[in-house]
Amino acid sequence: MKDWIEILLRSAALFIVSLIAIRIMGKKHPAKMTPFHFVNYIVIAIIASLISVRVITNLTFGFIALGVWIILALALDYLSLKSKWVHDWINGKETILIKQGKVMEENLSQVRLTGEELLRELRSKNIFNLADVEFAVMESTGDINILLKSDKKPVTPYDLGKKVAPQSETQTVILDGNVLNEPLSTLGLNRQWLNMQLENMGISLDNVFIGQVDSSGDLYVDLFDDSIQVPQPKVKEMLYANLEKTQADLMAFALETEDEYAKIMYSHNADKLKKVMESLEPYLLR
């Protein structure tokens, strides 16, 4: 057999073998791997390339070495799923760097991190003030995660005591002028509905680059022709404004009328509508 044919066949075979092996070994991102996993992958890569260019001439030996590195890695992954002890032993445990706002110097030197490096890591997470940090931990992958002091945390609606409408994911229903059927049916809508919406906006399907429907069923479109102004959905704001107007009218009627019974009816209904508006506000205005 000619040399170049052999290298061609070896490379092609190893290409497929390593592809399958890496697919089986999981989809962890290289940057999030523990050092041991990283070494494991590199060894597999090196063995594969050595076999491929015939530095390791004996195919059997080469594949045995490759197989051991792949199978042992898989076995260890499986064991670490089953046993916490194995998991900690392979991946290492996380190290607490800052506790109750105080830097743990011994732990810092244990993971070989200098004060400057710690500060740099904090700065890269937009924390310039050590006093803002309540707790920081170095994960087994080397990432540093930080819990801020409760008064320095970003404000959430919960903190403000505000109720917000639940929001589920938006579905993309038009891409490059083509209707995507599956996301449409996920929302329980169909092409007729979509055509009607587009007709209401006065645009043709060919002109739509991206069209998305949010959880409440409103369609947002981005056009190829950017000079066309698309009316964005304002139905909810309109609805709220209409309810507000009705409520104001009811209050006015209550003041104007001289019939005692009607007065009570009007003001009672005005209150009722006010309550309806309050319950709808998070859904219509946000």
Next chain:
Amino acid sequence: MTVSSQVKQTLATLKGAQSTLKIYATQTQNEETKLVYEEAVEKTADIIRDLEKRVQILEFQEPQYKGF
């Protein structure tokens, strides 16, 4: 504008708002949101009923302005 036509106008606005609410109640996927919309539809229906009764009384009092 007479009183009865004012009330009728308000009634029409409210009916329009209620139908939009109904559309949202059927369109929304989220169960919790659906419930809120449905409750709002029911409450507006009560108000609409009261207003319709009032319109009838007003029409009885001002028969010359009867009809929409």
